[in-house]
Amino acid sequence: MSSALKRTPLAAAHEAAGAKMVPFFGWEMPLHYGSQLEEHHAVRSAGGIFDVSHMTVVDISGPDATAFLQRLLTQDVATLAPGQASYGALLNEAGGVIDDLIAYRRAEGYRLIVNAATRDEDLAWLEAHRTGAVEITERAELAMLAVQGPQALERATAWLGAAAPALAALPAFAFMEDGDRFLARTGYTGEDGFEVVLPAAEAVDAWATLLAAGLAPAGLGARDTLRLEAGMNLYGQDMDQAVSPLEANMGWTVAWAPEDRAFLGREALAALKAEGVPTRQVGLRLEGKGVLRGGLEVFQEGPDGAWAPVGTLTSGAFSPTLKEGIGLARIKATVPKAAMLAVEMRGQYRRVLRCRPPFIKKRS
Amino acid sequence: MSDIPADLKYIASHEWVRVEGDGTVTVGVTDHAQDALGDVVYVELPEVDVVLSAGDEAGVVESVKAASDIYTPLSGTVIAVNSTLEDAPEQVNSDPYGEGWFFKLRLADAGELEELLDADGYADVCDADA
Numbered sequence: 237m238s239s240a241l242k243r244t245p246l247a248a249a250h251e252a253a254g255a256k257m258v259p260f261f262g263w264e265m266p267l268h269y270g271s272q273l274e275e276h277h278a279v280r281s282a283g284g285i286f287d288v289s290h291m292t293v294v295d296i297s298g299p300d301a302t303a304f305l306q307r308l309l310t311q312d313v314a315t316l317a318p319g320q321a322s323y324g325a326l327l328n329e330a331g332g333v334i335d336d337l338i339a340y341r342r343a344e345g346y347r348l349i350v351n352a353a354t355r356d357e358d359l360a361w362l363e364a365h366r367t368g369a370v371e372i373t374e375r376a377e378l379a380m381l382a383v384q385g386p387q388a389l390e391r392a393t394a395w396l397g398a399a400a401p402a403l404a405a406l407p408a409f410a411f412m413e414d415g416d417r418f419l420a421r422t423g424y425t426g427e428d429g430f431e432v433v434l435p436a437a438e439a440v441d442a443w444a445t446l447l448a449a450g451l452a453p454a455g456l457g458a459r460d461t462l463r464l465e466a467g468m469n470l471y472g473q474d475m476d477q478a479v480s481p482l483e484a485n486m487g488w489t490v491a492w493a494p495e496d497r498a499f500l501g502r503e504a505l506a507a508l509k510a511e512g513v514p515t516r517q518v519g520l521r522l523e524g525k526g527v528l529r530g531g532l533e534v535f536q537e538g539p540d541g542a543w544a545p546v547g548t549l550t551s552g553a554f555s556p557t558l559k560e561g562i563g564l565a566r567i568k569a570t571v572p573k574a575a576m577l578a579v580e581m582r583g584q585y586r587r588v589l590r591c592r593p594p595f596i597k598k599r600s
Numbered sequence: 601m602s603d604i605p606a607d608l609k610y611i612a613s614h615e616w617v618r619v620e621g622d623g624t625v626t627v628g629v630t631d632h633a634q635d636a637l638g639d640v641v642y643v644e645l646p647e648v649d650v651v652l653s654a655g656d657e658a659g660v661v662e663s664v665k666a667a668s669d670i671y672t673p674l675s676g677t678v679i680a681v682n683s684t685l686e687d688a689p690e691q692v693n694s695d696p697y698g699e700g701w702f703f704k705l706r707l708a709d710a711g712e713l714e715e716l717l718d719a720d721g722y723a724d725v726c727d728a729d730a
Contacts, residue, residue, distance in 0.1 A: 272664050273639040273690070457638070457664055525686070527642055527662045554641040554664060582660065 244289035245379050245436040246443050253453050261353040263290040265456055272457035276556040279425055279462055283385030283392075284454035285446050290352040293375040293433055294359070297345030300368030305346060307499055308365060309339060310481060312491035316341035321409045321420060324489040325481050326350075326361060327501025331508060332477040333484065334361055336469060338422055340411055347418070349380075349433075351471050365500070379439035381432050383451060384462075388429035391449045395442065403430060424459060426466025426594055461553050464562060467519060467593025473530055474517070474550040474564050480508055483566060485517040485593070515547065515566045519593040520577065522561030522586060528552030528579065534565050535585060537576035543585055546571050555595060562595050563588075602632040602726060605697055609713065610722035611673040616697065617716055620704075625674060628701040629661060629692060632726045637663035640692040645681040646703055652676065654712055659702060661692065674712045676705035 241264040250257065255266035266287065268275060278284045296305060305313045311324030321340040325333050335354040340347040350358045362372050383392050393400045399414040403421070406412065411420035418433040434442060447453060460470065467485075469475055475484035482490075482505065490505065491497070522528050529552040535543035547567030555562040571577075578585040604610075609617040614633035618626040634640065642662040652658055652672045659670040681703045685691060692700040707713075717725065 268638065271639055271693070273641070461664070525642055527667065529667070554662070556641075 242290070244287055245439040246287045246289065249440060249443055250287065250453070253447075255453070255455060258456070260290065260456060263352060265290060266453070268455040268457045269453050272455065272461070273556050275452060275454035275458035276461050278452035279385045279427060279454055279458060280557055281386070283383065283388040283390075283429070283451045284458070285443070285451040286382040286384070286454050286459055287379075287439075287443070288382050288431070289379040289436075289439065291380055292350045292352060292355040292358065293378050293380065294348045294350065294362070295345060295373045295375055296348060296362075296370065297373070298369040298371045300370050301345050303368065304366065304370045305339060306497055307367075308362065309337075310486075310490045310499060310501075311339060312493075312497060313339050313341060313346060315491070318343045319410055319412060321411055321422060322489075323409070324491075325486060326358060327481070327499070327505070328361075328477055329500060329504065331480040331482075331501040331504035333471070333475045333479055333481055333486070334358065334477060336471055336475070336486070336489075338409075338420075340418075340420065342413070347433075353472055375433075377436055378433050379436045381434070381439065381442060381446070382423055382425075382429070382459075383432065383446060384423045384425040384427045384429035384454075385451075386428055388427070388451065391451050392430070392446055394449060395445045424466075424468060425462035426468070426596060427462070461556055464551055464553050464564070465555050465557055465594065465596045467564070467595060469564070470551055479566070480505060480513070482508060482513045483515045483517060485564075513569050516569045517550070517564055517566050519591040519595060520549065520552075520563045520565050520579075520588040521558075521591055521595070522563075522579070522588055524586065526561050526581060526586065527554040528561035528563035528588070530563070532563075532579045532581070534567055534588070535578045535580065536567075536571055537578065543578060543580075546577075549579065557596055564593065602630065602635055603697070604630070604632070604719045604723050604726070606719045608697065609673075609716035609718065610725075611671070611716060612722075612725045613671050615671060615673050615702075617673050617713075618697075618701075619713065623710070624679060624704055624706050625676075626701050626704050627658070627673060628696055629670065630722070631696045632729070633668075634693050634696045634700070636729075637661065637668060637692075638665045639663055640689045643685040643689045643692065643702070645683070645685065646672075646678045648678050648681060650678050651708075652678065652705070661689075670702060672703075672705065673716060674705060675708040677708070678703050679706050680704040
């Protein structure tokens with residue numbers, strides 16, 4: 237069974253470090269190395285390192301690359317200077333999210349980093365809409381590490397070498413290329429740090445060097461609670477092809493200007509915006525002790541004291557930082573901000589407080 | 601390989617029982633169970649003085665992964681609960697047979713002890729799970 241799963245160049249290193257390996261969208265990935273909570277705290281307090289080599293790296297090049305991506309992405313890549321990146325989405329014609337991604341504008345062409353879970357759909361969509369002189373190249377031979385935490389850059393200084401001061405000086409969502417290391421000030425934890433895309437052959441050495449420098453190995457479990465505390469969406473849970481970015485707190489990624497940029501999904505999105513979205517994404521915090529879980533139904537208290545269903549938690553977890561249940565929910569847009577909300581847990585209605593993610597403030 | 605102390609009794613739903621010899625028992629979840637659950641973040645315990653029948657739900661343990669019901673392996677009256685788990689649920693992971701205990705029962709029917717698994721019997725259950 238496991239022989240069918242793809243392994244990153246670091247799989248053996250994870251096993252040697254005591255990782256619990258789990259199947260994850262066709263990959264065998266580390267869930268944790270003993271304690272997911274400790275890994276979470278390590279990233280928040282100092283620094284951790286994640287193997288994210290399962291993510292799909294796609295290079296887009298050719299004279300028509302900019303026009304191609306302007307047609308496909310919610311963000312307007314023409315506004316990016318070389319060395320800048322932005323977060324956005326691929327939408328279907330109905331305005332549903334095919335995937336969320338980061339687009340990096342390089343000196344020549346672009347790099348897209350997309351989810352492993354949606355690799356096939358993404359590549360098929362890109363190929364189906366390819367026009368003009370555009371080359372689409374998946375870079376499956378590359379590995380990727382995320383180095384995150386308030387001390388991530390400092391602890392990685394020796395490994396970064398001469399690139400360290402330049403990388404540290406870059407703002408969020410900027411990146412640089414140092415030989416065959418693609419170094420970006422991006423991440424999925426709400427912490428300072430960077431992500432690096434590098435040749436698979438160098439990944440094992442990089443991993444060992446960064447661990448020796450005091451960065452804690454962290455798995456998918458900690459990655460999920462870190463991103464949720466930071467109010468970041470997980471594709472497939474918080475949004476999918478049936479959900480528009482306007483209903484998933486991703487409206488800010490949509491570049492409406494210039495008005496004549498006819499990106500796929502724009503018409504559907506504009507119509508939805510004009511008529512008003514039926515649902516919106518909110519943050520929820522559980523009052524009292526306990527854990528929120530994705531899939532729980534959300535209820536609103538009516539004037540008669542009865543509870544009526546108004547939506548569903550799309551992600552939920554115990555926040556290791558706040559030590560309370562937190563989650564993202566999609567609820568009816570008509571629910572007033574001051575409405576009393578609850579989730580049903582083990583036969584009881586438990587109050588939840590509506591809030592605006594992130595659940596924790598970024599500290600850097 | 602998980603730790604299965606020979607001096608304890610077990611049931612297949614992964615609770616352990618320590619027979620205290622004075623008509624009372626202590627109950628917790630096994631090392632195998634805590635390992636499968638992952639980091640425990642919240643424990644809901646029964647109330648003291650409540651009367652339970654063997655197999656009843658006696659609480660809930662929530663880990664980073666999932667919520668699981670805790671069942672009482674035996675019938676009796678709850679005489680104590682480990683309230684330190686409210687603030688330190690991680691004791692279930694770090695010391696499942698010690699500081700991670702859940703509750704103590706005064707037994708209603710000591711004869712029920714005969715139906716519990718011994719360490720070897722429980723090891724077979726874990727092997728079948730794997």
